[in-house]
Amino acid sequence: MPAHTTPADAAEAVERQLALRRFLLPDEPGPPPGAPGTVTGVDVAYSESEGNGPPGLVAAAAVVLDAVDLTEVDRAAAVGPVPFPYVPGLLAHRELPAVSEALAGLRVPPGLVVCDGYGVAHPRRFGLACHLGVLTGLRTIGVAKTPFRLADDRSGAPPEPPGPRRGDHAPLYAPPIDAPEGTAGPPEVVGSALRTRAGVKPVYVSAGHRVGLAAARAHTLHLARDFRLPETTRRADRACRDALARARAQPPPPRRGSERVIGTDPHPGGRG
């Protein structure tokens, strides 16, 4: 699989998604939650691009946990200039260059990768979790903190909330994609609003690469036993913030190719 190159604009970014989507693999029986192995969390943090001051930076971190006791096994980070503007539906092009770099820096197999965002619960069924999976070949799932407007109607109505108990879940629907010609079939289930803790807002789970929705939910529940978010996401969030803080304190070293800077593509382009 070719390395992710930064699209010149939104149209090109969408084309890239549609092309890569062909390589997305379906559910496959992987290690069940808690089975011996590793599970990895990835996340990114940004620094403000203050006019003529500091350039916009994106720091990514990958934290590997022991799948049995959730203790940390390894971690890696990467920092580089923000390669693409924030556009709903195109998040992968903004975050994945740094995330891939961080994953490449790990010394142990990542196992299942838990992303902070969506998988197939996406306008084109190719959220960042799917994108990362296709790029790396790793098994991935997406766990987002807020709902995405995928409603089959324009009411703007949020997803139906899941039941009140931990483990309760409700379907996330989206209009059919790949509809031949106005063949607007029934809405499809693309994810789940999952209650990981009683009395707390749900998280939004969707399948990524080589992992189905049921397995994605099961893993999420296992990783989010004591908190609303998966332990993987919590650790990665902390790690990328730390990495960003270190990068800001120690600006880019002289050009000697020692510290690899990534995403050097200028011309981010804009929206439509």
Added chain:
DNA sequence: GCGACAG
């Protein structure tokens, strides 16, 4: 045309 819109 206008609003909504993962992180």
Added chain:
DNA sequence: ATCTTGTCGC
């Protein structure tokens, strides 16, 4: 995501 004041609770 990031920026912020303030409040509640262990």
